[in-house]
Amino acid sequence: MILLWMIFILMAGGILAGIVAAWSTVACRVIALVSITLDMVLITGVWMGQDVSTAPGTTWIADLNLPWIPSFGISFHLALDGLSLLMLALTFFLGIFAVLLSWKEIQYRTGFFHFNLLWVLAGIAGVFVTMDLFLLYFFWEVMLIPMYFLIGIWGHANRQYAAYKFFIFTQASGLLMLLAILGLYFVHGNQTSVYTFDYFSLLETPMSPDVARWLMLGFLAAFLVKLPVVPFHTWLPDAHSEAPTAGSFILAGLMLKTGAYGLIRFALPLFPESAVEFGPWGMLLGTVGIIYGAVQAFSQTDLKRLVAYTSVSHMGFVMLGVFAFTEMALQGVVMQMITHAISTGALFVLAGALYERIHTRDILQMGGFWKRTPFMATVSLIFVMASLGLPGLGNFIAEFLTLMGSWSASPVLTAIATAGLVAATAYSLRIMQKIFLGKDAHTHVLPDLSLREKLVLVPMAIAIIVLGLFPQRIIDTAQTTVEKSDNNHTTTPVPARGMLSVKGGNHE
């Protein structure tokens, strides 16, 4: 029931915030903040109250199954396991900051903005816990429309174009997923004469390899576009750079993760054989993404576009890790989802903060800001270092685990991907150099971070350091999910339990 409440709180909070804004924008912001914080408290309670790792048999912490449209076999089925728990916690953690970020930036139609913001979060949270494929599509769409408005109304100059592009890309791929879902539904129904969209019933659907291949491609279409994987990434730089700060923050931090989550939760377990078949291609796409994203990032001058391309590169690691089919790589992917959300999200916050001060995103017009904004520079340094994978910060653990895990699946691709880390160093250092180092030849009024901005960035910086130093808790929480997802792929060589998982206990 708690799962339903979490989504309901967001949706109701959104409507309430939208209405209240007519009288007081502050009240509207406070309502938005309170509803997300409430969810954060709930999920933390669940996390603290339940030691997931110690009970290997019971993966599902919470389960809610209500009939919705029985004539189609559609139920309102939500469930929570370790992976979902992490993702939900991440969603609410970042959600709080998204409201804080918009406190000053959004002065126009505040009520509608917060309505959209909370509904995007509700859609994302829904995707992370749904165990019914119809419901998955439902939430998949619920997060789209508000996001379209966030970009299209409050975005930068070229917002209409970016919003259309985002919408059409995701919508088209989503429809392909809907076709695949329906295909699976009828394949399952024809064989068992039980027509249902329930994830657990559909898991063991026997089907011919040909059918499985096509259906999997339908699912992949949606997830790969969302992730995004080169060559389906072109919506991302536009959407990220034109969206308002909170929009880019949610896009990079959370929405891309729904693609990764979808791969782990749905595409792989539903079509285990076809996924293995696709594995090498998936890894190849991932590697191409890593290199291509890095090269593109290096050549951007628009700060937000640059960060957007680093996302493409980082999401390549997700692709690589998922299709390596090793437990360690999957752990790396889960880690990457969380750390990338925080580090890239923070970089977007910094880009937004700079834009608010000097009204440009062009890094060629910046330089030497370190002296005037030491605090901002220090915080930026942390996240830039995280982005390039410096040991001690969360991203390093993620990339290290992914690469270690992928080695056994494909040494060549892993080696190339590792080279991507070098490229990451190049583009990350370029950010620091162009903005904060060099000669300060500008006359901008450039105040350092405000208290509100510190309130956002400092917790995130702490989070990324903690994740880098003590990743064990995350790994344990995701452990059961990862094991289960991995057990489906007995055809590939599975190495002994991941190093960190075995030794990991010592860290704490």
Next chain:
Amino acid sequence: MNKTDLLSLIPLWILSSAAILNFFSISIRRNHKVIFIITLVSLLVDFIFLTSYSFHHQQAIEPLLVIDGFGVFNIGLILLTTLLVVMMSYAYFEQREERKEEYYILIILAALGSCILVISKHFASLFLGLEILSVSLYALIAYLRKRERSDEAGIKYLILAAFSSAFLLFGMALLYAATGTMSFQGLADWLASNREVSPLVWCGFGMFTVGVGFKLGVVPFHMWTPDVYEGAPAPVTAFIATVSKGGMIALLVRFFTMVQGHQLTLLVTVFTVLAVASMFVGNFLALRQSNVKRLLAYSSIAHVGYLLVAFLAGGELGTQAISFYLVAYFITTLGAFGIMATLSDKERDAEELEDYRGLLWRRPLTAIIFSAMLLSLAGIPMTAGFIGKFYVIAAGVRTSHWFLVFALAINSVIGLYYYIRIIAVMFDQGQSVRTSEALHPLVYIMSSFTMALLGLMLIWLGVHPEEMLTLIRNTL
């Protein structure tokens, strides 16, 4: 004809008497309000009778009509739709034409024609219903005779509809010549006993398809649609888009099911081509429109294409999908044109895209309902249109019509683009200068009530479609 036959036909009697009652009422004294109330009450009484009696007494009235679940469902749908059209018409006509009373007679007669259409099982009753519907529509489309476009649209529809009726009639004659029967069942028997279908019969089916295609406005018989949609008064446009087209679809479904047209591969191929062409042409032409009425006209062409996907999928699921889709589409279309009617002023309808600029900030509730309608047309979750589209796709996937289903998916994306464009304009910050003069507040309350009702129905069906699904399953 015995007593039970007469009782079964009461829904039609009520409509006819309502029209006559309106005649007399006008001849005594012209009063918009009285006529309006007579019309409303008779439609309501008719609907109540239908649900309480006809629904439980299903029978065939040989040789012309059959009152079965499907027929009752569609008559109910037509009656409710007409009721809503009438409700939104009052405000619209109150501020326009001097003589507005005859409008209600015509609309009742058009509804009557459509009702006959959906329960006919014989060419004679089919033609009878179709002509009652069409002749009423000629006058309805040109009702605002002082408007240039209205006349043009009326004449255009008159000529083309007469043409298509002629085609239809010729097709029926050919089929009769070849098979010696005019009833659907007779035709089915003939087809079952004759494996070889002669060219004469094909010719008859071809002509029949042309006639039906015109009424449905499928590509390549769609030319009249945008002009008529644009020229007709907004409530009449809503009526054409829903009752007229829906009645024809229902007839087509009955005809195809009874003669087992799904076994005639040539006919199926023809309809496949029509469906795909309608989807693509409708959507592509809609992309370029700046007139909302024309845009919705092209979108309706595409939507008929979507409906044909379910129609071609056939079977129980296909028919259910069509019924649900019709319900969803009716609500949506009524809502969209209803909003247009409420925004219109004395001179012209609010049909230019510019009329909607910044609507959200001027009239938030109207804009939100209109957005919901457009999102439903686009098939976005939480609206009735989504469940409808889902149902249609399910029917297509079920019978492995992958080609059609893919075409539908592609077209949904194209469609999305122009629906979203209208929404984007409404959410734009620019201010439009148009303001309409004030009417009696009651008029606004009624229109707002109708729109709010439609909006709620749209969301309700999108979030909780179970009851409607069960109803459709039980009636069919």
